[in-house]
Amino acid sequence: MKNSLFIGNGLNRSILSNIAWDDLLQNIAEEYGVSHNPQITFPLEFESIANQILKRTSLPSPEIYLELKQRIIAQIEKAILPKDAPHYSFTNLQINCIFTSNYDYLLENSLDPEFDYIKYQDPANAGNNRYNLKTNRKIAGKTIYHVHGELKRPRTICLGYEHYAGTLQNMRTELNTESKENGLLIRAALLDKDKSTNTWAEKLFTDNIDIIGFGLAQCEIDLWWLITYRAYLFYSDRDGMRKLINNNITFHDVGTTLDENMKYALENAHVRYQFHKINKSVSEEFYGAYIDIADELRRQIGS
Numbered sequence: 001m002k003n004s005l006f007i008g009n010g011l012n013r014s015i016l017s018n019i020a021w022d023d024l025l026q027n028i029a030e031e032y033g034v035s036h037n038p039q040i041t042f043p044l045e046f047e048s049i050a051n052q053i054l055k056r057t058s059l060p061s062p063e064i065y066l067e068l069k070q071r072i073i074a075q076i077e078k079a080i081l082p083k084d085a086p087h088y089s090f091t092n093l094q095i096n097c098i099f100t101s102n103y104d105y106l107l108e109n110s111l112d113p114e115f116d117y118i119k120y121q122d123p124a125n126a127g128n129n130r131y132n133l134k135t136n137r138k139i140a141g142k143t144i145y146h147v148h149g150e151l152k153r154p155r156t157i158c159l160g161y162e163h164y165a166g167t168l169q170n171m172r173t174e175l176n177t178e179s180k181e182n183g184l185l186i187r188a189a190l191l192d193k194d195k196s197t198n199t200w201a202e203k204l205f206t207d208n209i210d211i212i213g214f215g216l217a218q219c220e221i222d223l224w225w226l227i228t229y230r231a232y233l234f235y236s237d238r239d240g241m242r243k244l245i246n247n248n249i250t251f252h253d254v255g256t257t258l259d260e261n262m263k264y265a266l267e268n269a270h271v272r273y274q275f276h277k278i279n280k281s282v283s284e285e286f287y288g289a290y291i292d293i294a295d296e297l298r299r300q301i302g303s
Contacts, residue, residue: 001247002096003301004207007087008214009102010254014287015085025049028071041219046159069157073103077151081109086287089294094302096207097136097143099200101214103151111139117152129155130163131170133199145200147223161221168222174199176229183239190244201226204249211251212293216262231270250274254289256281 009021022038025045029036034052037045050064057064081087087110091098100107108115120137135156136145148167149157158167174197175186182188188195189202196202203209204226216223227249233241250272253259256279263273276293278285 002207003093004095004097004099004203004209005090005093006099006209006211006214007090007102007107008100008212010213010215010286011086011090011290012079012102012104012106012213014213014283014290015082024072024075027075028068031071041217043159043161043164043219047161050160065160065162066154069154069159072157072159073151073154076104079104079106081106085110086290086294089291090212090297091140091142093294093297095142097145097200097203099145099147099203099209101146101148103146103149103157105151107144108137108139111142115139129153131167132156133167133170133174133201136200147200158222164219164221168225171199171201171222171226175201175226184233184241186233187239187241187244190241204230204247205245206247208247209249210293210297211249213252213254213290216251227266227269227271231268234270245270248272252276252293254278254286254293 021042025042026036026038029049032049032053034049037048040048046068050068053064053068085106087107091107091110098107105115105117108120112120120139122135122137132146132149132153136143138144146156149155158164175184177185179185179188182191182195185195185197186202186205189197190205218224230245230249232238234245235242249270251262251266252274253262254276256277258275258277263275266273276289278289
């Protein structure tokens with residue numbers, strides 16, 4: 001079975017302190033002179049900031065969402081990957097795909113220091129300017145999916161609940177639609193590779209996946225639906241799906257204390273929870289933990 005990785009912003013934050021979601025939104029709120037509440041979820045706060053701006057504008061426009069996304073891009077597009085970044089330790093593993101919630105191209109840079117967006121653009125999905133279910137690029141034998149959008153295509157960046165809901169809707173259409181011949185499309189894809197949905201979501205049913213540096217907050221409704229839907233199909237054995245879902249998903253949690261709620265939620269969703277303890281919540285400790293995780297995976301799957 002193929003091995004793949006899901007990599008979140010944790011890797012970036014262990015080396016680049018300026019790429020934190022709360023800080024990004026706070027900077028935007030200050031720029032527009034509106035309030036910011038870090039105590040609510042990121043998607044809801046993004047919507048709140050957008051609505052505050054729209055409310056006080058004489059000629060409100062839906063393009064404010066694109067404008068805010070472009071401001072986010074401006075804050076992170078200049079990030080440079082250090083030579084000792086943990087990204088290298090993961091991308092040189094013997095893996096099939098890398099899924100990332102990050103908008104930047106630091107993972108691509110770790111595979112090709114001269115990475116150029118045009119060179120690696122996916123021509124098959126160049127017209128898709130909103131959702132990134134199928135858009136990918138292949139670098140050094142690895143396929144990379146930006147599951148929540150990417151810098152060079154700002155309309156694909158998933159921030160507010162409206163975009164999350166649209167992503168989820170598209171995901172359900174690709175996996176949950178039924179055909180008369182084979183039932184669920186995901187079942188047909190697992191039975192016959194020629195019927196693949198060609199989405200990153202399908203990989204969560206076919207590849208062994210390690211989730212690293214990603215908090216998997218409850219507001220990530222697209223991913224939680226995917227995880228719980230996979231669990232439902234497995235435990236209910238709907239249409240014989242239990243024997244078709246043979247992969248393992250492992251969530252690597254790095255922190256000072258084990259997250260009992262996360263462990264409970266994931267283990268009841270057919271996902272393994274693995275805790276990696278650090279002494280302090282500082283970038284140096286997170287960095288060391290990520291290097292240890294990469295070494296552990298190298299022993300398991302090779303490089």
